Amino acid sequence: MRVSIQQQDFDLSAELAALHGNAGQVGALVSFVGLVRDFSDSGAIENIYLEHYSGMTEKALHKIIDEATSRWQLINVRVIHRVGLLLPSEQIVLVATTAQHRAAAFAACEYIIDYLKTAAPFWKREQTSNATHWLETRDSDEQRTARWENKTA
Amino acid sequence: MKIKLLYFGRPADRLKVTHELLDLSTANFSTEAATLADLLAWLRLRGAAWEQELAEQKIRCAINQEFSNLNEKIKDGDEVAIFSPISGG
Numbered sequence: 001m002r003v004s005i006q007q008q009d010f011d012l013s014a015e016l017a018a019l020h021g022n023a024g025q026v027g028a029l030v031s032f033v034g035l036v037r038d039f040s041d042s043g044a045i046e047n048i049y050l051e052h053y054s055g056m057t058e059k060a061l062h063k064i065i066d067e068a069t070s071r072w073q074l075i076n077v078r079v080i081h082r083v084g085l086l087l088p089s090e091q092i093v094l095v096a097t098t099a100q101h102r103a104a105a106f107a108a109c110e111y112i113i114d115y116l117k118t119a120a121p122f123w124k125r126e127q128t129s130n131a132t133h134w135l136e137t138r139d140s141d142e143q144r145t146a147r148w149e150n151k152t153a
Numbered sequence: 154m155k156i157k158l159l160y161f162g163r164p165a166d167r168l169k170v171t172h173e174l175l176d177l178s179t180a181n182f183s184t185e186a187a188t189l190a191d192l193l194a195w196l197r198l199r200g201a202a203w204e205q206e207l208a209e210q211k212i213r214c215a216i217n218q219e220f221s222n223l224n225e226k227i228k229d230g231d232e233v234a235i236f237s238p239i240s241g242g
Contacts, residue, residue, distance in 0.1 A: 034242050050241070053161055053234060056218035081241065093242050113242060121215070121234075122241025123162035134163040135240035 001069070001077045003061045005052055007084040010094060019078045019096050026075055028105040031096040032113050038088035043128045050083045050092070053121040057081075064115040068097075071111070072104035079112065081122065111148055117141040154184040154229045156192075162237035164206045189214045190223040192233065213238055 004010075012033060020026055038045050065077050080094040095113045099105040116122075117137070124135045154177045165171050177184050182195050193212060197204045214221050215234040227233055 051161060051165075052241075053159070053215070053218070053236075056215060056234070059218060117242045118239070119220075120241050121161065121236070121239050123237060124240040125162075125166065132166075134166065134237050136238040137240055 001062070001065050002079070003058055003065070004080045005054075005057060005083060006080065007082060009082070009091060010080050012091070012094065015078060015080065015094060016096060019076055019098055021076075023075065023098070025100055026098045027100045028102040029096065029098045030102070030105040030109040031094065032109050033091055034093040034113070036086050036088050036090045036092055040126055040128075040133075042126060042131065042133050045088055046127045046129060047088075048086050048092075048127065049125040050081075050086065051123050052081070052083050057121050060120040061116065064112055064119060067115070068108040068111050072099065072108045074099050074104060074108050077108070077112065079116070081116070081120075083122070114141070114144045114148060118145045154178050154187075154227075156227060156230070157232045159232065159234040160236065161234060162239075164212065164235055164237060167206050168202060186226060188224050188226050189216070189221060189233070192227060193223065193235070196235075207235065211237060 016029060016031055020029055036048055061079055068074065068077065075098040078094065078096045082092055086092060095109050097105045097109045118141050126133045126135060156175050156177065158175055159172050160168065160170050190209065193207050193209060197207050209223060213236055214223060216225060216227060217232050
């Protein structure tokens, strides 16, 4: 159950191989990678800048992972979130889960990224050709998180 | 009453401040049962940019690294964070 917040990029296949660790009981590995888009409501994106609250962000992510592991039978979880200046097409975030069966791995992966969006302190600023714009929590993300409040599995 | 104040996201960017140590006992601030809303109101007196950026509807806060409502009380030694709504992932 490892969390990293870092500037540098990550090697997806190396991370997934490490998470699997050739553990014989792992029957399912699910991963989600979030990427920088080259457009938004404000226009073409030149770059984005991400910041976090050192200490609080890590705590918030561990709390989300703890909740996921109490809901589903997971073997392992890996979360990496990048900060600093990122260009379109770069990787921003990785959430990966392993479990004996796919249902738990799929659900927990989606749960963790949904809560990361609404409960982990990160801030994202978009740079277009003529303006910078701080993004705010989207209603659609709040709604996705809210769906989990009424689900048990 | 001394507090450590941290800023993130839009207010940090627009007000050009990431952190400060405040001694509110010596400031013109009523520390008795002071809330986050009181602190924000006091900070807004610093000028037009502060008044605009720290408007309550634009701001979220944390006390000692826990998300907190604006009616929660602050006390000596607290780490208070002021930020725009979060947007990670």
